[in-house]
Amino acid sequence: MIRTLVTRAGLVLAGTVAATLALAAPAAAHGADAPDGTDYRTEVGTVTPARAGLTVRAVEAGARLELTNTGDQPVEVIGYSGEPYLRVGPDGVYENRSSPATYLNRTLAGDTRIPAEADPAAPPDWRRVDGSTTVRWHDQRALWRESTPPPQVRAAPDREHRVRDWVVPLRVDGEPLEIRGTLDWVPPPDPYTWWVAATLGLLAVGALGLLPAGSTPGGRALAVLGGLLVAGGAAGVTYSVGRELDAGADGPGALLLGLLGGQVWPLLTGLGAIAAGAYALARRPAADFSVALAGACLALFAGVANAAVFARSVAPVLWPPTxxxxxxxxxxxxxxxALAAGALRLHAAARAARPATPPPLPSAADHGVVVADETDERSANRAP
Known part of the structure; x- marks a missing residue:
């Protein structure tokens, strides 16, 4: 039974991964280096002067700026040397291959090699990269890229600090515009508090596996494990959805593609945990194995993979970091x-199914029979 379940789960997982790679490859190109958390809060203030159809916001925990232009005229984003860098309008998104910002902004670290032909003084060489009216890009003016914090942060790391007020220039039909925003340092939380809470919680859940599986309390414990696993899977899926919404997903289609492209493993393990929890609630055969396997995947791919938020003040979701x-x-x-409880229940079931050791065979001495020495027996036979 267990072998059949594993085989079916493997086939479903393989099919899902194949579909993901086939359908979601374009979405994976955006936000590939989105941070799991940061201590720098990037906020967009205003676009001056305001223009109808033009909106700007920070996405991916501030790692990128997102500009949407639904107006009739294209908007140009100006690069670091005053050259046209991006153009967004009714005919799509274009990038200037002559702008060094085109290459510097491809990664969050800004470490992409700039080709020799990239010259900010050269005429723009526009290349169409997308057919939408929205573009997202890393902008070094709105980020802190140094490996060490600013001096004021090093002097008082337990206080919030304004790092800088930043400006990104725009241009519409020759008219200059500006995106204004702020970059602040926010003191991180104490991660030990959250790790202690997580450790105590998992020990309490794992203790459910100590109840005898064949008893009434053991059956109730399996149902409780199933309910908790459903809740944990839902929490993992919710966090994955929050990350994609923060990354700028707009609408169900974009959200689905973003989940399949950037959050596929947390999504799959969250859904798998929900399914395994429902399986345990129904007290199906091999439920203990399903609970343990789903719990391990959930803890690894949706829990540990996102645990950076325990030590970061800004989380990559739309909600408050708490x-x-x-x-x-x-x-x-x-x-x-669930992994610990399922493993304990499987171990107890294996011990209960193990055949009992037969008692040792009784010896002749146990029955009071004395075996004479062979020499004495021969001597007795020779006597008259």
Whole structure:
């Protein structure tokens, strides 16, 4: 039975991965280096002067700026040397291959090699990269790229600091515009508090596996494990959805493609945990194995993979960072706890199914029979 379940799960997983790679490859090209958390808060203030159809916001925990232009005229984003860098309008998104910003902004670290033909003084060489009216890009003016914090942060790391007010220039039909925003340092939380809470929680959930599997309390424990695993899987899926919404997903289609492209493993393990939890609630055969396997995957791919938020003040979701940490904690607690409880129940079931050791065969001495020495027996036979 267990072998059949594993085979079916493997086939489903292989099919899902194949479909993901086939359908979601374009979406994976955006936000590939989105941070799991940061201590620098990037906020967009205003676009001056305001223009109808033009909106700008920070996405991916501030790692990128997103500009949408639904107006009739294209908007140009100006690069670091005053050259045209991006153009967004009714005919799509274009990037200037002569602008050094085109290459520097491809990664969050800004470490892409600039080709020799990239010259900000050269005429723009526009290349169409997308057919939408929205573009997202890393902008070094809105980021802190140094490996060490600013001097004021090093002097007082437990206080919030304004790092800089930043400006990104735009141009519409020769008219200059500006995106104005702020970059702040926000003190990170104490990660030990969250790790201690997660550890105590998973120990409490894992203790459910100590109840005898064949008893009434053991059956109830399996149902409780199933319910907790459903809740943990839902928390993992919710966090994945929050990451894609923060990355700029707009609409169900974009959200689905973003999930399949950037959050496929947390999504699959979250859904798998929900399915395994429902399987345990129904008390199906091999439920203990399903609970342990789903719990391990959930804890690893949706819990540990997002645990950076325990030590970062800005989480890559739309909600307050405390909610993000609670979701990750719930995922870790239910995942690792279900793994421990399922493993304990499997071990107890294996011991119960093991045949009892037969008692040793009784010896002649146990029955009071004395075996004479062979020499004495021969001597007795020779006597008259």
């Amino acid at each position: 909610i993000a940490r609670l979701l990750v904690t719930a995922t870790l607690v239910t995942g690792a706890g």
